[in-house]
Amino acid sequence: MAxxxxxxxxxxxxxxxxxxxxxxxxxxxxxxSNTFVNPNGTFSTEVxxxxxxxxxxxxxxxxxxxxxxxxxxGGYDYENAANAFRAKFAHNxxxxxxxxxxxxxxxxxxxxxxxxxxxxxxxxxxxYSIKA
Numbered sequence: 001m002a003x004x005x006x007x008x009x010x011x012x013x014x015x016x017x018x019x020x021x022x023x024x025x026x027x028x029x030x031x032x033s034n035t036f037v038n039p040n041g042t043f044s045t046e047v048x049x050x051x052x053x054x055x056x057x058x059x060x061x062x063x064x065x066x067x068x069x070x071x072x073x074g075g076y077d078y079e080n081a082a083n084a085f086r087a088k089f090a091h092n093x094x095x096x097x098x099x100x101x102x103x104x105x106x107x108x109x110x111x112x113x114x115x116x117x118x119x120x121x122x123x124x125x126x127x128y129s130i131k132a
Contacts, residue, residue, distance in 0.1 A: 029053055029061045054084035076100060 020039050028035035031051045036044045053061050065081035068089065073079070075097045076088035090097040093113055102108040 026061060051084075054082075056084075074100070 022036040022038045022044060025035045025037055025043075028045075031053050032049070033045050033047045034052070036046075038044055052064050054064055056062050062082055064083050066083065066087075067081045068078040069081050070077065071079040071088075073088070075090065075095055077091040078089045080087040084103070086100075086102045088100040088102070090099075096112045098111040098113060100108060100110040
């Protein structure tokens with residue numbers, strides 16, 4: 001005869017056990033702060049002067065990640081990892097493209113230069129030439 005074992009679930013909204021790490025309270029997350037319940041029952045809030053969280057299209061909070069990732073799309077070579085907007089950067093200004101910031105496909109702004117200069121730049125570098 002097979003024996004079925006069920007693991008006891010911890011009820012929600014229970015303080016973490018003593019000695020464990022703090023636990024983030026997602027319902028108290030804001031664009032500028034993260035709040036945690038500490039093992040002793042007290043609360044800690046980490047606050048930033050710049051946004052550290054954003055809501056994605058589903059309405060869920062996500063952490064801002066402004067690392068630039070290689071992503072070749074539409075003439076741009078780099079894109080921020082995670083934010084409420086997409087920031088795209090060209091590796092160089094050979095084609096006149098510089099930066100494009102998108103909220104979605106219908107809402108964006110792009111910066112282009114008027115004079116295209118041709119100059120070799122090292123890999124893993126974003127470099128723009130300016131000519132007066």
